[in-house]
Amino acid sequence: MNGHRDRRLGSTGPPPPVWPGAPTPLGARFRVGPDGVAGTNFALWAGGAEAVELCLFDAAGTETRLPLVELTHEIWHGFVPGVRPGRRYGYRVHGRWDPWTGARWNPSKLLLDPYARAVDGDFTLPPQVYGHVRDWPQQHVADTVRDGRDSAPYVPKGVVVHDDDDWADDRRPKTPWADSVIYELHVRGFTKRHPGIPEELRGTYAGLAHPAALDHLTGLGVTAVELLPVHQFAHEDHLLRRGLRNYWGYNSVGYFAPHAAYSASGTAGQQVGEFKRMVRALHAAGIEVILDVVYNHTAEAGERGPTLSLRGIDNKGYYRLQPDARRYADYTGCGNTLHVVQPQVLRLITDSLRYWVTEMGVDGFRFDLAAALARSMHDVDMLSPFLAVIAQDPVLRRVKLIAEPWDVGRGGYQVGAFPPLWTEWNDRYRDAVRDFWRGALPDVRDLGYRLSGSSDLYAWGGRRPYASINFITAHDGFTLRDLVSYERKHNEANGEGNRDGTDDNRSWNCGVEGETDDPAVNALRRRQLRNLLTTLLVSTGVPMLVAGDEMGRTQGGNNNAYCQDGEVGWVDWSLLEEPGPRGLLELARRLLALRHRHPVLRRRAFFSGRAQGADGLRDLAWFTARGEEMTERDWYAPTATLGLYLSGRDIPGRDARGAPVVDDSFLIVLHAGSRPTRFVVPGPPWGEAYEVLVDTASEDQSRAPGRAHRGGVEVEVGARSVQVLRVAS
Numbered sequence: 001m002n003g004h005r006d007r008r009l010g011s012t013g014p015p016p017p018v019w020p021g022a023p024t025p026l027g028a029r030f031r032v033g034p035d036g037v038a039g040t041n042f043a044l045w046a047g048g049a050e051a052v053e054l055c056l057f058d059a060a061g062t063e064t065r066l067p068l069v070e071l072t073h074e075i076w077h078g079f080v081p082g083v084r085p086g087r088r089y090g091y092r093v094h095g096r097w098d099p100w101t102g103a104r105w106n107p108s109k110l111l112l113d114p115y116a117r118a119v120d121g122d123f124t125l126p127p128q129v130y131g132h133v134r135d136w137p138q139q140h141v142a143d144t145v146r147d148g149r150d151s152a153p154y155v156p157k158g159v160v161v162h163d164d165d166d167w168a169d170d171r172r173p174k175t176p177w178a179d180s181v182i183y184e185l186h187v188r189g190f191t192k193r194h195p196g197i198p199e200e201l202r203g204t205y206a207g208l209a210h211p212a213a214l215d216h217l218t219g220l221g222v223t224a225v226e227l228l229p230v231h232q233f234a235h236e237d238h239l240l241r242r243g244l245r246n247y248w249g250y251n252s253v254g255y256f257a258p259h260a261a262y263s264a265s266g267t268a269g270q271q272v273g274e275f276k277r278m279v280r281a282l283h284a285a286g287i288e289v290i291l292d293v294v295y296n297h298t299a300e301a302g303e304r305g306p307t308l309s310l311r312g313i314d315n316k317g318y319y320r321l322q323p324d325a326r327r328y329a330d331y332t333g334c335g336n337t338l339h340v341v342q343p344q345v346l347r348l349i350t351d352s353l354r355y356w357v358t359e360m361g362v363d364g365f366r367f368d369l370a371a372a373l374a375r376s377m378h379d380v381d382m383l384s385p386f387l388a389v390i391a392q393d394p395v396l397r398r399v400k401l402i403a404e405p406w407d408v409g410r411g412g413y414q415v416g417a418f419p420p421l422w423t424e425w426n427d428r429y430r431d432a433v434r435d436f437w438r439g440a441l442p443d444v445r446d447l448g449y450r451l452s453g454s455s456d457l458y459a460w461g462g463r464r465p466y467a468s469i470n471f472i473t474a475h476d477g478f479t480l481r482d483l484v485s486y487e488r489k490h491n492e493a494n495g496e497g498n499r500d501g502t503d504d505n506r507s508w509n510c511g512v513e514g515e516t517d518d519p520a521v522n523a524l525r526r527r528q529l530r531n532l533l534t535t536l537l538v539s540t541g542v543p544m545l546v547a548g549d550e551m552g553r554t555q556g557g558n559n560n561a562y563c564q565d566g567e568v569g570w571v572d573w574s575l576l577e578e579p580g581p582r583g584l585l586e587l588a589r590r591l592l593a594l595r596h597r598h599p600v601l602r603r604r605a606f607f608s609g610r611a612q613g614a615d616g617l618r619d620l621a622w623f624t625a626r627g628e629e630m631t632e633r634d635w636y637a638p639t640a641t642l643g644l645y646l647s648g649r650d651i652p653g654r655d656a657r658g659a660p661v662v663d664d665s666f667l668i669v670l671h672a673g674s675r676p677t678r679f680v681v682p683g684p685p686w687g688e689a690y691e692v693l694v695d696t697a698s699e700d701q702s703r704a705p706g707r708a709h710r711g712g713v714e715v716e717v718g719a720r721s722v723q724v725l726r727v728a729s
Contacts, residue, residue, distance in 0.1 A: 015064055018054070021079030023072040026351065027115025027256065028160045030085050039081040040160050044091055044113065045074055045344050047317045048103070051094040052076040055110060056087060057157055065092065074344075086268050088120055088157035089113070093313050099132075099144045099303065102316040102325035106131040109151045112254060112309040114348055116158030116232075117355075118269045119257045123234035123299070123308065128154050131307035143303040144326070155308065156232075158257075161269045167361055170280055173288050174363075175223045177400070177423065177466040177542060178604045181592060182290065183222035184475060185547035186248070187230060187262045189570045204264035205274045209281035217287055220550060220585075221592030224288035224400075226366055228475055230275070231291075232257040234299035234308065239563050242495040247565040248475060250368060251334070253299040253308055255352040258360075272360075279361040288363035290400055291356060295338060295349045296372035296407065302328050302335030318345055331372045331409035340373050340386045349373075349386070354395045364400025366425075371414045372407040380411055382419055390421070397421055402469055416457030423542065426454055426468040431506060433472055433535055434483065436672055437528060437720070438508035444642050445635045451644060452620060453540035455606045465603055468541035472532050473549055478559045480549035483507045484528040486514060490557030493564065501560030514557060523699075526552075526580050527720055530587055530696035531670075534722045537591040538668055540603050547571055550588040551581040579699075587694070587701035594693065594724075600648040600663040612650040615685040619650040623667075627680025627712070640673035641717070645686055648727075665727040671717045683712030687727040694724035 021041045032038045042054050056064045068076040083089075090112060095105030109131055112119065127134050129151045136142035188203040196212030207213060208225075217225065232254030235246045249259065263271035279289050300311045303326060310318040320329035320337045328336040339345050356362045367373060374384045390396050405414040405424045418424055429450040435441045449456045453465030473480050478489075487509045489501045510524045529552060536543050547553075548571040555561050561569045575581040595601045607620035622630040623643030648663030655661055667690060669679050681690050692707040697718030708728065709715050717723055 015066055016056075016080055016082055018066050018068065018078040018080055020070045021077045023070075023075040023077045025115075026075070026347075027113060027117065028089060028158065030083075030160055030162045033079075037081050038084065039079055040083040040087070041077065041079045042068065042089070043075050043077040044068070044115075044313070045317075045347075046076055046093050046313045047074040047344065048314050049076070049093045049095045049105065053092040053094075053107070054078065054080070055090045055092055055152070056080070056083065057089065061153070063152060083160060085160050085162040087160045088268075089160065090152070090155070090157050091313070097146045099326050100324070102321050104131055104307070104311055104315040106146055106148075106307060106312055108148050109307045109312050110155055110157075111307070111312045112156065113158040114254070114309055114313070115256055115351070116254055117161040117163075117256045118159035118267070118272055119156045119232045119254050119260050120159050120267045121156030122261070123156060123253070123306075124154060125235070125237045125240060125306055126154050129306045129308065131312060132304070134304075151307070156260075158254075159267075159269045161272050163359055165276055165359065170283055170361055172283055172361075172363060173223065173286050175288055176604075178464070178602045179596075180224055180288075180400075180466070180542050181222045181595070182224050182226050182469065182542060182544040183217065183220070183547060184226045184228070184292075184544055186228045186475070186569070188565070189247075190547050192570045193567075194571070194573050201264050204262050205258070205271070205278040206264040209278040214281060214285045214287075217282075218285050220589055221596060222287065222545065224290050224363070225282065226290040226292060226402075226544070228292050229294055229368075230259050230262065231255055231293065232259050233294075234306075236299075236301070237306070244495065244563040245565050246563060247569050248562045250294050250562070251299040252294045255293075255295070255348065256355055276361060283361070288400070289361070290364040290366055290402070291362050292366045292368060293353075294368045295340075295352075296369040297332040297334040297336050297338060300336060302330065305335055317342060331375065331407045331412065332369055333408045337372055341376055341384070346385055346389060350389055350393065350396065354393070357395055357399055362399075364402065366402040366404065368404055369407040370403035370405055370418070371412045372409070374414070374418075375407075375409070380407075380414055380417075382417060387419060391419070416454075420462045423467045423469050425474070425544075426450070426457070426470055426541070428457070429454065429468060429470045429539070429541070430472055433532065434506040436670070437531055437535070438506065439640070439672055439674075440506070442638060443636050444639055447642070448622060448635065451535070451539050452607055453603065459606050465540045465606055466542050469544050470536060470539050470541040471544040471546075472536050473546045474544070475546060476560070476562075477502065478505055478507055478557070479546065479553050479555050480529055480532060481525070481552040481554045482557055482559070483532070484525045485509055485554065486557040488513065488557070489559040490514075491560050493558060493568065494560060494562075501558075505559060515554075522580075524720070526584070526699070527696060529584055530701065531672075531720060531722050533584065533588055534591060534694060534696055534724065535670065537588070537595055538601060538666075538724060540601075540607075543595075545588070550585050551575045552584055583699060583701045587696075590701065590704075591694065598648070598663050598666070599661050600646050600651055600666060603651065605652040612647070617647055617649065617685045618645075619647045621645040621647075621682075621686070623682055625677055625679045627682050627714075641669070641671045641677055641679065643679065643682075644668040644670070645682065664729070667725040667727070669717055669723045669725070671719070671721055674719055676719050677717050678714045679717045680714045681709050681711055681725065683710075687711045689728040690725040691728050692723055692725050695721065696723075697721035
């Protein structure tokens with residue numbers, strides 16, 4: 001350890017002074033002291049370390065190492081006068097090297113500050129960035145042999161950022177959960193091929209803030225974008241060796257830094273301002289910003305992974321280790337799991353979350369593999385420290401919280417188990433709807449729960465129907481178009497022998513695998529797309545669309561496009577030049593406008609299913625094709641036809657002025673059979689007459705069909721189609 005410039009880089013001169021500074025806040029914070037001296041305070045938690053060096057880099061890459069000698073409650077800290085925003089930095093942390101006990105300190109490795117608010121450079125993962133000797137002859141113990149080569153020339157650096165934004169001019173939409181429609185998108189993939197976005201802005205935060213992108217979102221009618229990971233992430237070594245990159249970003253290394261590669265304005269801190277401007281633009285358009293966050297693991301992977309940050313700061317303090325301490329407990333399938341019950345790890349995560357809310361303006365979070373965060377020592381625990389801290393935090397308890405309610409460990413599947421405040425990705429909704437439309441449901445019991453808000457999962461502890469995030473597709477899996485075009489995954493381009501990705505797709509290719517010129521098959525696929533989309537947008541709960549599904553985007557049957565940073569992964573906007581995709585988009589717009597106008601489609605409380613008046617009208621009723629209310633036997637019998645009646649007369653709750661909420665009533669008829677069928681629309685008290693608003697059997701979805709039926713009459717329902725009917729007043 002030394003206090004002078006690194007002579008190995010050929011530099012000389014006295015180092016800047018290091019004043020004691022303060023242990024809080026953690027990270028690098030530029031400030032002007034009471035004596036008028038401007039500089040940056042650096043603070044790093046490194047519990048078991050023996051010494052810490054702050055490493056500053058100038059524009060030429062010359063490194064200056066400064067020892068931090070102040071230690072307060074395991075936090076090493078110091079104030080360096082003259083260090084201003086834009087300065088690059090990292091740490092070298094000294095301590096024991098004994099992987100057999102979990103100690104992996106190696107000061108030859110430059111480490112990224114976990115609290116860095118901007119990152120400059122990319123991770124390329126040459127051998128020098130590994131704490132151990134990768135090519136050690138005895139590979140079974142290679143991770144235990146320390147590598148003394150310097151990693152600084154090969155790793156990104158943190159950047160000092162000036163926080164000077166108070167958000168006084170920003171107006172958050174604050175859309176109630178029941179009124180929300182989520183649109184999952186990838187910042188790069190959504191904007192990269194958009195013809196209305198200037199080429200220099202495509203693939204960036206600025207591109208997403210461009211009017212052309214905003215026009216599509218507002219015209220569609222979504223209320224929130226859920227951004228695939230935008231925390232700084234690294235590419236895995238096995239992908240780089242195959243000439244690929246991590247596209248989705250579920251490989252975080254910096255929980256405070258917006259991913260620099262998505263910045264059009266620069267990476268020396270400019271990415272922070274660009275991200276904030278994007279959030280402001282979305283807010284001004286009435287759209288909330290939800291981040292998909294990955295706090296369950298980091299890019300350092302297992303014991304043979306690179307040493308980039310936390311591993312070299314305090315391996316045992318940050319990660320869950322197995323009893324032998326050399327290896328990691330892996331509940332994520334990515335090699336490591338953050339030890340969230342440790343106070344410093346819990347602080348890192350909650351500090352990060354609050355930062356993105358208070359200083360970056362976001363409105364909520366979707367937590368990847370959230371069950372891993374809810375584990376106490378081993379088992380998933382809904383009274384875990386993480387969930388308890390979130391529930392009482394005055395900032396975080398007010399934002400939107402979405403759990404991916406599972407991980408890959410034992411007991412990790414927790415759909416329906418998360419506490420109030422939380423919503424959940426409901427994969428049981430996904431599976432039931434997919435199975436119904438491909439003709440694989442043995443009966444419709446489960447489908448009935450899914451269409452009406454999944455009360456069997458969420459009607460406890462004060463939870464509401466909007467606890468269910470309903471989705472048919474997500475980034476992980478087939479696109480909507482591929483769901484009706486492929487029965488098998490086609491992931492050869494990922495370079496893993498088509499072994500990656502799930503085999504449980506619950507898809508139906510309509511008779512031909514992949515793309516075809518057969519007009520009958522293509523017509524059926526378009527109809528199936530309309531059926532799936534309509535089902536999603538009239539179901540009770542919060543719908544989630546995936547970017548491009550509203551125009552029939554395809555990934556060529558790749559159901560795990562995590563490494564496809566190219567045309568496979570990007571939204572193809574040229575689809576809108578074709579009649580079919582335009583029609584699907586028109587249908588999506590009409591359905592979302594219908595949902596927005598009618599609170600009966602956005603219920604804030606579960607249905608009771610009981611008669612609400614002397615006439616016997618129920619708030620929710622189910623009908624067979626005969627026009628009769630379903631009996632217990634009907635729920636257990638195989639059927640391809642189901643009628644769902646939603647009463648607008650009996651909506652619980654009041655509006656903002658205290659008046660009762662009253663709406664139209666709707667009948668939704670779903671028919672998954674391969675032949676047309678007859679359906680008797682129920683007569684009084686359910687309805688004297690009905691107006692057909694949507695019929696997915698029609699190719700023309702630019703407007704309502706314009707048909708009307710008297711109650712009690714038999715009407716035709718096309719093969720594999722949905723009809724949405726409004727009770728005429």
